[in-house]
Amino acid sequence: MNAPSSASQHAAPLLKVEKLSKHFPLSTGLFGGQARSVRAVDGVSFDVAPGETLSLVGESGCGKSTTGRLIARLLDVSSGRVSFQGRDMSHIQGADLRALRRDIQMVFQDPYSSLNPRQTVGDIIGAPFLIQGMTPAEGRQAAVQELMRRVGLNPEHYYCYPREFSGGQRQRISIARALALRPKLIICDEPVSALDVSVQAQVINLLQDLQRDLGLSYLFIAHDLSVVRHISHRVAVMYLGRIVEIAGVGPLYERPLHPYTLALLSSAPDPDPDRAASRKRFVLKGELPSPVNPPDGCLFHTRCPMAQDKCRSEVPALRQVAAGRQSACHYADQVPAIAAG
Amino acid sequence: MFVSVRDLKVHFPAEEGLVRAVDGLSFSIERGKTLAIVGESGSGKTAASLAMLGLHGKAARISGEIAIGDAQVVGASESTLRRLRGNRMAMIFQDPLTAMHPYHKVGEQIVEAYRTHRSVTRKAARQRTLDMLARVGMADTQRAFDSYPHQLSGGQRQRVMIAMALCCDPELLIADEPTTALDVTVQAQILDLLKDLQREFGSAIIMITHDLGVVAEVADEVVVMYAGRAVETGTVRDVFYRPSHPYTWGLLESIPRLDHQRDRLTAIPGSPPSLAGLAEGCAFRKRCGHAASVPDGLCASQAPLPTDIAAGHSIRCHLTDTGRAAARSNPRQPSASEVQP
Ligand SMILES: Nc1ncnc2c1ncn2[C@@H]1O[C@H](COP(=O)(O)OP(=O)(O)OP(=O)(O)O)[C@@H](O)[C@H]1O
Ligand SMILES: Nc1ncnc2c1ncn2[C@@H]1O[C@H](COP(=O)(O)OP(=O)(O)OP(=O)(O)O)[C@@H](O)[C@H]1O
Numbered sequence: 134m135n136a137p138s139s140a141s142q143h144a145a146p147l148l149k150v151e152k153l154s155k156h157f158p159l160s161t162g163l164f165g166g167q168a169r170s171v172r173a174v175d176g177v178s179f180d181v182a183p184g185e186t187l188s189l190v191g192e193s194g195c196g197k198s199t200t201g202r203l204i205a206r207l208l209d210v211s212s213g214r215v216s217f218q219g220r221d222m223s224h225i226q227g228a229d230l231r232a233l234r235r236d237i238q239m240v241f242q243d244p245y246s247s248l249n250p251r252q253t254v255g256d257i258i259g260a261p262f263l264i265q266g267m268t269p270a271e272g273r274q275a276a277v278q279e280l281m282r283r284v285g286l287n288p289e290h291y292y293c294y295p296r297e298f299s300g301g302q303r304q305r306i307s308i309a310r311a312l313a314l315r316p317k318l319i320i321c322d323e324p325v326s327a328l329d330v331s332v333q334a335q336v337i338n339l340l341q342d343l344q345r346d347l348g349l350s351y352l353f354i355a356h357d358l359s360v361v362r363h364i365s366h367r368v369a370v371m372y373l374g375r376i377v378e379i380a381g382v383g384p385l386y387e388r389p390l391h392p393y394t395l396a397l398l399s400s401a402p403d404p405d406p407d408r409a410a411s412r413k414r415f416v417l418k419g420e421l422p423s424p425v426n427p428p429d430g431c432l433f434h435t436r437c438p439m440a441q442d443k444c445r446s447e448v449p450a451l452r453q454v455a456a457g458r459q460s461a462c463h464y465a466d467q468v469p470a471i472a473a474g
Numbered sequence: 475m476f477v478s479v480r481d482l483k484v485h486f487p488a489e490e491g492l493v494r495a496v497d498g499l500s501f502s503i504e505r506g507k508t509l510a511i512v513g514e515s516g517s518g519k520t521a522a523s524l525a526m527l528g529l530h531g532k533a534a535r536i537s538g539e540i541a542i543g544d545a546q547v548v549g550a551s552e553s554t555l556r557r558l559r560g561n562r563m564a565m566i567f568q569d570p571l572t573a574m575h576p577y578h579k580v581g582e583q584i585v586e587a588y589r590t591h592r593s594v595t596r597k598a599a600r601q602r603t604l605d606m607l608a609r610v611g612m613a614d615t616q617r618a619f620d621s622y623p624h625q626l627s628g629g630q631r632q633r634v635m636i637a638m639a640l641c642c643d644p645e646l647l648i649a650d651e652p653t654t655a656l657d658v659t660v661q662a663q664i665l666d667l668l669k670d671l672q673r674e675f676g677s678a679i680i681m682i683t684h685d686l687g688v689v690a691e692v693a694d695e696v697v698v699m700y701a702g703r704a705v706e707t708g709t710v711r712d713v714f715y716r717p718s719h720p721y722t723w724g725l726l727e728s729i730p731r732l733d734h735q736r737d738r739l740t741a742i743p744g745s746p747p748s749l750a751g752l753a754e755g756c757a758f759r760k761r762c763g764h765a766a767s768v769p770d771g772l773c774a775s776q777a778p779l780p781t782d783i784a785a786g787h788s789i790r791c792h793l794t795d796t797g798r799a800a801a802r803s804n805p806r807q808p809s810a811s812e813v814q815p
């Protein structure tokens with residue numbers, strides 16, 4: 134996959150996220166006291182260019198889905214700002230919100246539970262037209278059948294039900310539905326994780342074809358680091374609700390500048406036995422701290438093999454550490470030496 | 475050979491026809507070695523491992539031979555099986571919660587499991603449990619002992635499960651997707667732990683997974699399953715560097731890589747077949763780009779038998795040596811096929 138042209142990288146971002154936070158309040162205990170909350174997303178900033186794929190990676194619970202749902206406005210923002218095409222969308226309502234829903238769509242992990250079993254495929258894919266109260270010029274059925282063709286489904290199956298389709302085909306149905314209103318950004322939350330290995334590649338190829346043909350942007354959430362390498366232009370690594378590193382996909386995989394990125398990459402299973410046997414592992418000790426009670430200083434210091442005293446007291450800001458690269462580590466420049474051993 | 479499985483069949487009578495969950499599986503393992511069984515959802519991996527432990531209910535029709543050391547599993551009495559399960563083999567499941575009692579302390583559960591199979595005092599069993607918890611890397615063993623399953627993280631529960639499985643020094647450990655639900659960082663810890671314990675105790679391990687990365691990390695020998703049959707069997711280097719079955723080719727070409735970006739993934743068209751009433755012939759033929767180069771429509775009429783193509787390397791495919799070489803030099807470019815539900 135090619136990187137987006139330099140023109141699009143310098144173009145105004147399609148999506149701009151600034152200091153976005155979501156704190157879920159926990160029910161206060163019997164003794165009142167200070168209300169505690171889960172800092173699911175805590176001051177996250179990034180942007181996505183037209184035609185670009187930005188991936189969010191990180192361990193379970195680090196806030197990837199919450200970030201996606203905030204941007205799609207399926208959740209209310211606690212603080213910070215989401216701008217789409219230069220307009221602040223963080224608190225819009227009513228007709229403005231409905232218009233935003235045309236531009237930003239979501240595709241979820243589980244094609245089984247995200248489709249209504251009692252609706253025909255035609256009704257599922259055509260639902261966005263109804264919700265928006267619009268009829269495509271060529272008629273709803275023709276428009277839906279064109280979408281079905283576009284995602285590799287047989288248009289003759291318009292009247293079939295989801296149970297008659299395999300997992301990969303169901304994910305094609307969700308993708309067709311997401312495309313109906315010609316969105317500019319699709320948030321894909323683990324879109325291939327539930328699919329069989331032999332079917333994943335079909336859906337990944339489809340997503341890439343659609344991006345090429347329609348100029349779509351993707352915010353891609355996934356835990357499979359090989360899939361992320363394949364599909365992304367840039368990658369943001371999250372840890373306990375914050376972004377710890379963000380960079381172009383090649384530089385990030387080849388020369389990580391945050392110890393957490395290094396740990397993630399060196400833990401990812403590599404489907405090549407000789408390389409797997411010879412590579413240097415950087416296995417993390419300990420457990421992910423609770424987002425209710427995150428550590429002081431650098432959030433990663435409890436597991437970081439590079440941690441110094443400074444890390445326990447001073448929060449490292451996400452800062453530019455090289456051209457097009459940001460890292461939230463006090464000692465980012467020392468990471469390559471650690472990686473080399 | 476310590477473990478030897480010959481022509482294992484696990485069939486379930488069902489309304490839609492006989493479900494051949496496992497249909498003629500053969501492999502063997504030496505002590506201290508790891509065999510990976512890799513296959514997609516529904517390919518029969520769990521059905522095969524439950525057969526090895528003699529854990530199938532009455533509905534299953536099981537035939538063939540499973541030898542663990544000098545003991546035979548198929549046809550063994552329930553008391554023989556119980557003894558085998560405690561003393562010679564143990565299993566780790568994907569979801570430890572299904573194997574643990576929710577309202578008993580995990581330490582007590584290990585003590586119970588140990589005392590069922592060894593006549594030792596409660597005090598000795600308790601000490602053994604604490605030792606095992608330390609051995610699997612639980613930091614505070616006393617606290618771990620006194621925890622209930624829901625108080626532990628996913629990774630900790632999997633460690634406890636491994637401690638329980640290993641407390642009786644099994645000679646054979648069957649691990650069914652032990653890390654599928656875990657983050658890559660924790661997965662790396664658990665896989666390393668299993669390797670260490672194997673080195674220490676010399677157990678044979680059967681690792682069941684759908685992840686070719688995990689296979690490359692841990693396996694000495696590999697069985698690739700498709701629709702209940704082993705389509706390719708060989709050493710890990712045979713399967714990754716000299717793959718010889720069209721399905722294995724398809725899998726290896728369709729997965730994205732961690733070390734470089736592929737231009738485009740070569741997807742296997744279609745989806746895995748339903749096992750109920752699977753017709754004659756090769757189960758992969760509808761997705762195989764090479765069936766046309768096999769004469770006489772053999773792929774549709776006859777199921778290929780296992781054939782040795784080198785010492786210890788066998789496949790089930792009708793392609794001849796020359797046919798295979800030609801197929802390999804001319805990789806199939808599957809059309810973006812429109813797949814039928
Ligand atoms: N509605 C909610 N109420 C309270 N806490 C929540 C809610 N939704 C998410 N959280 C918490 O917020 C944190 C981030 O969750 P999120 O689902 O965004 O993680 P994720 O990175 O998508 O994880 P996964 O990889 O498991 O999908 C977690 O600690 C989660 O428990
Ligand atoms: N008790 C049963 N009765 C009828 N069919 C069964 C039974 N157990 C398993 N099967 C069928 O046997 C086939 C193989 O199932 P199995 O659970 O072994 O697959 P698997 O390879 O472990 O898949 P997964 O990766 O999803 O765990 C499936 O088609 C399943 O529906």
Ligand code: SF4
Pocket residue numbers: 391392393431432433434435437438439440441444449461462463464465
């Ligand atoms: S700031 Fe310190 S603790 Fe945090 S990642 Fe860098 S070295 Fe590790």
Ligand code: SF4
Pocket residue numbers: 719720721756757758759760762763764765768773778790791792793
């Ligand atoms: S037997 Fe025929 S259909 Fe089956 S894998 Fe070989 S060539 Fe393909």
Ligand SMILES: [Mg+2]
Pocket residue numbers: 197198199
């Ligand atoms: Mg999520």
Ligand SMILES: [Mg+2]
Pocket residue numbers: 519520521650
């Ligand atoms: Mg299974």
